[in-house]
Amino acid sequence: MSSTNPKTYESVPSRKVAFLGLGVMGYPMAGHLALAGHEVTVYNRTAAKSIAWCAEYAGTSDPKHAETPRLAATGADIVFCCVGNDDDLRSVTLGADGAFAGMQPGAIFVDHTTASADVARELAAAAKTLGLQFVDAPVSGGQAGAQNGVLTVMCGGEQAAFDAVAPTASAFSRAFARMGDSGAGQLAKMVNQICIAGLVQGLSEAVAFGMKAGLDMPQVLDVIGKGAAQSWQMDNRGKTMVAGKFDFGFAVDWMRKDLGLVLDEAKRNGARLPVTALVDQFYADVQQAGGRRWDTSSLITRLK
Structure with missing residues (x-):
């Protein structure tokens, strides 16, 4: 990315x-921060990834890697994080080697993990007792959005912390918006995933129907994509679904994790999500068929 960005x-x-966590999202996000001129120290559970990242961005503002989250966070104005789930997030924030132990009073922790609203509120409260600030900031846009620096970021937390972080986060985002108090960013991301689940299932059924009807589906998608049926999923995944290609980033395993968070939250707040619950089970079918790492458009494989 650094040579063709x-x-x-x-x-x-x-x-x-x-930046804590150099997975498929965190690695390029941290890279954009370095390319934008920020002084970046990275931490990853597998140290080889941190070393490789520093080598790739050696021409920027003196990138460094640290052996623990605490050491990475020491002296930082802002600590960004993108890990796997609630437990991973607790492991890099809390305890003697956690980031909170190394952060200076007034520093801001920004969590880009898609996690529960509960853990966001829990860690915001823990940060506050230490004189720190916490923003839950899950992202949308997938691996391509991270690589191109055009993620949509939904934030929860205090206005002052959000305002302080927004200019720096522009390095990897095109939309960075505050949704409300702690947990609101995670709740907004849940809304996003509910929308995607229904859209992908509808698109899967439409494409499978058209193929069985003998239509030229790429042509059909070109035509209906100019009308009311148009969506990001249709524009970016419709033709690849026709072609049976499912290697475009956001994996079924990750979607099931996200939908699990959605359905747990719905039990608490009383929301009725019959379609989302059904699509979650359809994704379970895809997992059982060997598609754990296929992208989310692989829902169509159940219908072919």
């Missing part, structure tokens, strides 16, 4: 930041 960066003051 097309992103242009806003002129913002350089900050000392840390």
